[in-house]
Amino acid sequence: MVEAMDAEQKLRERMRKIALLYEGAATEGERAAAAEAMLRLKRTLAELARTERPTEFQFTLSDEWHRRLFTALCRRYGIEPYRYKRQRYTTVMVRAPKSFVELTLWPEYAELRIALDEYLIEATDRIIREEVFSNAGAAREMAG
Numbered sequence: 001m002v003e004a005m006d007a008e009q010k011l012r013e014r015m016r017k018i019a020l021l022y023e024g025a026a027t028e029g030e031r032a033a034a035a036e037a038m039l040r041l042k043r044t045l046a047e048l049a050r051t052e053r054p055t056e057f058q059f060t061l062s063d064e065w066h067r068r069l070f071t072a073l074c075r076r077y078g079i080e081p082y083r084y085k086r087q088r089y090t091t092v093m094v095r096a097p098k099s100f101v102e103l104t105l106w107p108e109y110a111e112l113r114i115a116l117d118e119y120l121i122e123a124t125d126r127i128i129r130e131e132v133f134s135n136a137g138a139a140r141e142m143a144g
Contacts (some may be wrong), residue, residue: 019108041104041123042078048097059092067092069116070109077105 061067067090071081076093081092096105128136 019112034130044102045077045079045097049098052097052099053097055098055101057097058088059094060088060091061092064119066113067117069112073105073109073112079105 059070061070070092074081074092079094079096081094083089083091083093087093094101094105111139125136
């Protein structure tokens with residue numbers, strides 16, 4: 001149980017570091033600066049929205065975890081994700097300046113997604129080993 005908490009704490013710390021990287025903060029002592037950087041980023045986004053026409057983007061995110069992460073990140077920047085009627089649940093639409101999506105939103109999401117995937121794989125393997133069976137490896141391949 002302590003291992004699980006440590007792994008979660010490591011994920012949280014890694015996610016904070018990634019967020020700080022994209023917000024412009026480099027050290028723990030810059031937490032206040034990171035908050036200010038987030039405000040600057042939001043102001044920059046608002047300025048881009050005035051000078052660069054927002055573009056509608058369609059993202060296909062393979063599972064619930066990726067969709068939740070992406071929509072939370074969008075909302076953090078004040079971008080409201082949506083879907084049109086009859087679109088699949090894997091589809092997330094956003095309207096934002098293209099440069100912001102390409103230079104900030106998508107790269108940050110990609111790094112956070114890697115961190116989240118690593119954590120979920122580790123947690124799943126650990127739970128299976130501890131609660132189901134010690135060998136949680138892939139099935140062996142047979143000659144056909």
